[in-house]
Ligand SMILES: [Zn+2]
């Protein structure tokens with residue numbers, strides 16, 4: 001099925017409308033109509049060819065939120081109409097030591113990333129969420145609760161998990177102090193998450209323009 005997208009055809013030019021073929025859902029795949037996709041700075045680096053090995057045309061976007069419109073016959077975790085999200089990976093080898101530990105992001109193969117990578121067949125380029133729909137193995141789609149505001153959920157799929165993971169790993173919570181360096185796309189997410197976990201949050205920033213009024217348990221320090 002054809003997907004409509006915005007693609008970088010060339011690192012020096014703006015994104016333009018582009019269509020490409022997505023695979024039909026296999027037995028374990030879900031098709032997700034994309035409602036919202038966040039913009040991550042990795043998208044810009046990729047579109048501009050600032051990282052090694054970018055192959056154009058490329059459709060960026062790995063903060064994907066939408067609605068399931070088709071499921072393969074062996075799919076067990078989703079049904080048509082469910083809300084679903086996709087982050088920066090769409091598959092992995094599933095066999096290496098890291099995959100077996102649930103650390104697919106460190107797959108030795110390596111992982112199949114959402115764009116500028118290849119599908120599991122090893123040849124078809126993956127294309128990201130600045131597109132009308134995506135087809136992904138259900139193991140790499142996240143279930144989203146009914147009624148969640150998808151425009152707010154989408155950025156959690158990269159900026160959110162990137163900041164949530166270390167906070168969780170290092171036990172941020174009541175009685176702990178968390179320092180957030182910079183109040184940008186990830187920083188503001190870190191502030192919200194750490195505050196929600198009950199930690200005392202301090203933002204360290206070199207941009208006085210970002211000094212807010214004191215809110216909740218967050219305070220700022222300019223340096
Ligand atoms: Zn990202």
Ligand SMILES: [Zn+2]
Nearest residue numbers: 093096099107
């Ligand atoms: Zn692996």
